[in-house]
Amino acid sequence: MLKFSILGALQIRTVSGPAEISGDLQRTLVQTLLVSEGQAVSGESLAEEMWGEAVPDNQANALQAHVSRLRRKLRGLEPDRAASRVTIHPSGYRLTVGEGELDAAEFVRAVRQAEAAFPEDAACTARLLGEALAWWRGPVFGGFAGGTLCQLAGARYEEYRMRAVELRFDAELRLGRHAAVLAELAEAHTNHPLRERFCEQLMIALYCAGRQADALDVFRRMRHLLDVELGIEPSPALRRVEHAILRHDPALAGDARTTLLQLA
Known part of the structure; x- marks a missing residue:
């Protein structure tokens, strides 16, 4: 099981410690697949996210090379995993992320849980959100926002962070x-x-x-x-x-x- 962290600089953690993703293009590729939270991303969207207006002439081959490199990297981190995490679909590329493996998805889940809690659960809400907010290590992606998809995702997660802070203050004041x-x-x-x-x-x-x-x-x-x-x-x-x-x-x-x- 891997742990993907984007509430701060991109990190992938294994049971033996953190694994480095080197190169801006590889980081952008991983980040874009992660913020899609299990949904396929088209090759065109990935290329635009990675290269912007400077897309190479051999876009499809260049993208496939980076995807293959990422697949090898992730397979090396999980040698016992039967199937590759990165799969190709008619609608694009997909990175399989299980429940509890992406900090941003867990954070959003915690905020929604706090929003649905009863006022009488103020102590539990304050504790839940205090722990969730501690997952933030800095700005989303460590400030390396990439293209439009990552920027929009970063803004969305940042708004959830603000909501979490508000809800935590509400709970603390109720107490x-x-x-x-x-x-x-x-x-x-x-x-x-x-x-x-x-x-x-x-x-x-x-x-x-x-x-x-x-x-x-x-x-x-x-x-x-x-x-x-x-x-x-x-x-x-x-x-x-x-x-x-x-x-x-x-x-x-x-x-x-x-x-x-x-x-x-």
């Missing part, structure tokens, strides 16, 4: 751990200043920490930024949090597990 996540929330809001959910969560954490003025100041700066950058008003959800803080809504000072449900 009353506002002080423990305050610094992380401030950093998330600073790094993603137009993402309103982080602003909402930071305001709630500040208020619960006895810093009402700071919470309202965060809202004022967010409202100004939205107006200057996008020409829009804060969302209804963000305004509800501001109004709750202004009127000292008991929900904010009460059971932290229900606060976000009442205000979202």
Whole structure:
């Protein structure tokens, strides 16, 4: 069994340790097949991903040579495997990846599980997402995004990461751990200043920490930024949090597990 990792620089791990994939074209080939998550990719799409506009004249032969090289590499990593992981289909090339073998697919599964969890499962959700977020070793593919297919996949996985961070903060706030996540929330809001959910969560954490003025100041700066950058008003959800803080809504000072449900 191999472990493929793309939540960071591309890695393939075996029972004996990591295996190196050398060369930009080989890395792009592996990454493109991996983000397709078991679906076949046409030869034309693979060639465009690997060479862009500089596709060689002998495109089919060049691609086949790289696919053959990858097949030999993977077979060498799994000498006891009966069939090759890379197979050719009428619709293109396919890399067989089993359940639990691709970190990005496991990460998406964890986020979806957290989204479907009940609010009462906040402790389990916080633990699940904390462990899943620890799988990230840097930007998807280590910043080596390749062509359009890999770039789109990278953006998709990055959005799942942002969703996981939001859900984890929700769970931590429901558990009353506002002080423990305050610094992380401030950093998330600073790094993603137009993402309103982080602003909402930071305001709630500040208020619960006895810093009402700071919470309202965060809202004022967010409202100004939205107006200057996008020409829009804060969302209804963000305004509800501001109004709750202004009127000292008991929900904010009460059971932290229900606060976000009442205000979202």
